[in-house]
Amino acid sequence: MKRATIIDIAKALGVTPSTVSRALSGSVRVSVATRKKVEEKAEELGYQPNVMASSLRRGKSDTIGMLVPRVNRHFFSHVISAVEQILNPAGYNLLICQSYERLYNEKLALQALLKNRVAGIIMSHSMETGNFDHIKSITNENIPLIQFDRASATVAGPRIINDNFSGAYMAVKHLIKSGYKRIAHLTGALSVNVYSERYRGYRYALEEACLPLLEEYVLEEAITKETGFERTRQLLETTETDAIFCAGDFSAIGAIQAIQSLGMKVPDDIGVVGFANEPFAELLTPKLTTVEQNAYDVGNKAARALIKIIEKGSLITEEEIIPVRLLVRESSIKF
Amino acid sequence: MKRATIIDIAKALGVTPSTVSRALSGSVRVSVATRKKVEEKAEELGYQPNVMASSLRRGKSDTIGMLVPRVNRHFFSHVISAVEQILNPAGYNLLICQSYERLYNEKLALQALLKNRVAGIIMSHSMETGNFDHIKSITNENIPLIQFDRASATVAGPRIINDNFSGAYMAVKHLIKSGYKRIAHLTGALSVNVYSERYRGYRYALEEACLPLLEEYVLEEAITKETGFERTRQLLETTETDAIFCAGDFSAIGAIQAIQSLGMKVPDDIGVVGFANEPFAELLTPKLTTVEQNAYDVGNKAARALIKIIEKGSLITEEEIIPVRLLVRESSIKF
DNA sequence: CACAAAAATACAAACGTTTGCACAAAAAAC
DNA sequence: GTTTTTTGTGCAAACGTTTGTATTTTTGTG
Numbered sequence: 001m002k003r004a005t006i007i008d009i010a011k012a013l014g015v016t017p018s019t020v021s022r023a024l025s026g027s028v029r030v031s032v033a034t035r036k037k038v039e040e041k042a043e044e045l046g047y048q049p050n051v052m053a054s055s056l057r058r059g060k061s062d063t064i065g066m067l068v069p070r071v072n073r074h075f076f077s078h079v080i081s082a083v084e085q086i087l088n089p090a091g092y093n094l095l096i097c098q099s100y101e102r103l104y105n106e107k108l109a110l111q112a113l114l115k116n117r118v119a120g121i122i123m124s125h126s127m128e129t130g131n132f133d134h135i136k137s138i139t140n141e142n143i144p145l146i147q148f149d150r151a152s153a154t155v156a157g158p159r160i161i162n163d164n165f166s167g168a169y170m171a172v173k174h175l176i177k178s179g180y181k182r183i184a185h186l187t188g189a190l191s192v193n194v195y196s197e198r199y200r201g202y203r204y205a206l207e208e209a210c211l212p213l214l215e216e217y218v219l220e221e222a223i224t225k226e227t228g229f230e231r232t233r234q235l236l237e238t239t240e241t242d243a244i245f246c247a248g249d250f251s252a253i254g255a256i257q258a259i260q261s262l263g264m265k266v267p268d269d270i271g272v273v274g275f276a277n278e279p280f281a282e283l284l285t286p287k288l289t290t291v292e293q294n295a296y297d298v299g300n301k302a303a304r305a306l307i308k309i310i311e312k313g314s315l316i317t318e319e320e321i322i323p324v325r326l327l328v329r330e331s332s333i334k335f
Numbered sequence: 336m337k338r339a340t341i342i343d344i345a346k347a348l349g350v351t352p353s354t355v356s357r358a359l360s361g362s363v364r365v366s367v368a369t370r371k372k373v374e375e376k377a378e379e380l381g382y383q384p385n386v387m388a389s390s391l392r393r394g395k396s397d398t399i400g401m402l403v404p405r406v407n408r409h410f411f412s413h414v415i416s417a418v419e420q421i422l423n424p425a426g427y428n429l430l431i432c433q434s435y436e437r438l439y440n441e442k443l444a445l446q447a448l449l450k451n452r453v454a455g456i457i458m459s460h461s462m463e464t465g466n467f468d469h470i471k472s473i474t475n476e477n478i479p480l481i482q483f484d485r486a487s488a489t490v491a492g493p494r495i496i497n498d499n500f501s502g503a504y505m506a507v508k509h510l511i512k513s514g515y516k517r518i519a520h521l522t523g524a525l526s527v528n529v530y531s532e533r534y535r536g537y538r539y540a541l542e543e544a545c546l547p548l549l550e551e552y553v554l555e556e557a558i559t560k561e562t563g564f565e566r567t568r569q570l571l572e573t574t575e576t577d578a579i580f581c582a583g584d585f586s587a588i589g590a591i592q593a594i595q596s597l598g599m600k601v602p603d604d605i606g607v608v609g610f611a612n613e614p615f616a617e618l619l620t621p622k623l624t625t626v627e628q629n630a631y632d633v634g635n636k637a638a639r640a641l642i643k644i645i646e647k648g649s650l651i652t653e654e655e656i657i658p659v660r661l662l663v664r665e666s667s668i669k670f
Numbered sequence: 671c672a673c674a675a676a677a678a679t680a681c682a683a684a685c686g687t688t689t690g691c692a693c694a695a696a697a698a699a700c
Numbered sequence: 701g702t703t704t705t706t707t708g709t710g711c712a713a714a715c716g717t718t719t720g721t722a723t724t725t726t727t728g729t730g
Contacts, residue, residue: 388716
């Protein structure tokens with residue numbers, strides 16, 4: 001009970017496989033009558049084209065590789081969803097891999113995508129990825145590559161990136177406007193473009209307001225709830241911080257809990273702003289002021305850029321900055 | 336500048352492609368010397384096997400299809416992650432599709448997976464899916480199929496399901512123990528196994544405690560924050576409800592907000608329990624009592640079951656129930 | 671050293687498509 | 701009624717592997 005092939009259809013109809021192939025692919029070089037017959041027979045036999053044979057013959061596949069640090073992160077899963085929403089109607093399928101934030105896995109995943117002869121790759125780097133030599137295997141093979149969110153200018157091809165700088169700048173400026181003056185910054189590894197850009201926005205806002213940039217106010221390795229909590233306690237015990245700009249909402253939760261654990265109040269004693277607008281942000285008490293990233297737009301743009309490259313050859317834009325939005329809520333407004 | 340094939344390696348070494356193939360696949364029928372030479376040459380040429388050619392020849396692929404309603408849902412994205420974590424080291428890749436809760440898309444996605452000759456499918460049905468005839472195209476082709484979470488006993492093959500009944504039973508029993516007596520239930524379409532089972536658990540707990548099952552206390556189509564809000568207001572205005580068991584955490588948020596909007600307090604006036612333990616549940620005020628599902632376990636078991644079927648032929652277990660845990664927090668404890 | 675057995679390699683077909691080219695039949699032009 | 705053009709099919713090769721069988725080479729035995 002094997003699966004039907006075009007050969008089966010051909011035999012049943014007394015024509016050749018080539019005719020069947022042409023009929024099914026909508027070629028003009030086949031009569032209306034045979035086309036109809038072929039289509040009916042295909043339906044009758046439950047024919048499903050074998051994409052492997054097709055891809056092998058055509059020398060390309062309709063599969064797109066997607067590589068993200070983790071699929072179960074709010075931002076990434078939404079980007080994936082958006083990408084899928086564009087790619088699927090266009091006839092592409094999505095092969096998804098995770099790096100789990102490890103460079104080793106990232107390399108492995110790229111190998112796997114290469115082996116699968118994907119028509120293109122949409123990826124966001126792991127936190128560990130500082131060197132981008134392993135990407136060369138992709139560009140060498142002439143596989144279109146789109147980077148998003150965590151991206152390096154070292155790598156050729158389009159980059160779809162959130163406006164981290166402006167987001168951070170707006171966030172800190174807002175804190176300053178609210179009357180906070182000694183603003184700390186919890187962030188991740190500054191080797192990652194995302195965090196370095198947010199840091200840059202933070203510095204810029206401080207400079208603009210003629211506030212001093214104090215080294216002890218900037219704490220790396222603080223992106224989880226736990227590390228956010230620890231760093232914040234440490235911060236409050238050794239400095240006179242009156243506000244914290246967190247490079248992520250998770251560390252913001254930790255910060256808020258640390259503040260409250262020391263008997264202080266958000267936003268009255270310490271103001272807090274996060275980044276990413278995780279679903280829980282507006283459900284916290286106090287509601288968390290944060291920077292909203294448009295994951296949908298990022299995925300959308302990335303998918304469209306890729307399709308353009310694949311179908312129309314190379315394209316122009318190198319870097320596309322997706323605007324972000326500051327959502328002012330309760331955690332940053334002194335009463 | 337084409338990609339290297341085994342033929343290139345063969346030519347460079349003066350052997351035949353078959354020898355190269357056997358050398359690379361670790362066959363015993365090849366000398367240590369040639370194997371080493373082949374491996375070196377492969378490395379030198381940057382050879383990557385063409386999985387399409389391989390799959391075509393072998394008549395099977397190492398790609399697993401995964402079909403979920405949406406990837407950007409906490410539960411599903413975690414299941415995907417768990418599945419990937421098992422499947423990847425085992426040499427499989429994941430082709431991911433979404434149904435967006437629509438039957439039409441579910442059918443389309445299954446077609447796509449069939450065309451890609453996936454080695455197996457792991458899926459969870461859309462909300463609309465009441466009839467499972469379209470699954471026959473899968474089982475007819477003898478493709479191993481694992482259902483998880485939203486699953487039907489009509490379909491042959493393993494089902495990995497959360498213990499929705501017990502979860503609901505524990506939740507409602509807990510509410511009763513806390514002193515609540517007029518317990519309402521917000522739920523989704525009862526045609527979906529997940530919701531019908533939770534409803535069954537709810538009824539069972541009430542019966543056990545000799546509490547009446549009132550029709551007006553059970554409200555369908557209440558799974559989002561918005562519908563949860565509306566249904567709850569309606570409920571509180573027309574009945575004497577003193578607790579609500581929500582079949583999801585999102586409707587629980589809506590319920591809490593509705594309760595508070597009417598000037599009542601959770602848990603003092605009305606107790607609330609959710610389902611799923613979304614990340615925000617413990618961050619709400621009051622912290623939401625809810626039922627924790629083990630997405631990791633579900634994905635893990637599903638992936639392992641699939642591998643077992645693929646590699647060792649059919650297997651025994653038809654339905655595997657993954658235990659859930661009641662997380663008692665603040666929203667359900669009268670002071 | 672001859673001969674059998676074992677080991678290593680070669681040969682060739684197959685997987686299911688696609689596609690350039692050839693060819694026949696029908697239609698159009700003269 | 702012949703020639704040219706158009707239209708519809710067929711033929712066969714190719715895509716890069718894998719694998720059963722045949723063949724060669726090596727090793728071992730008497």
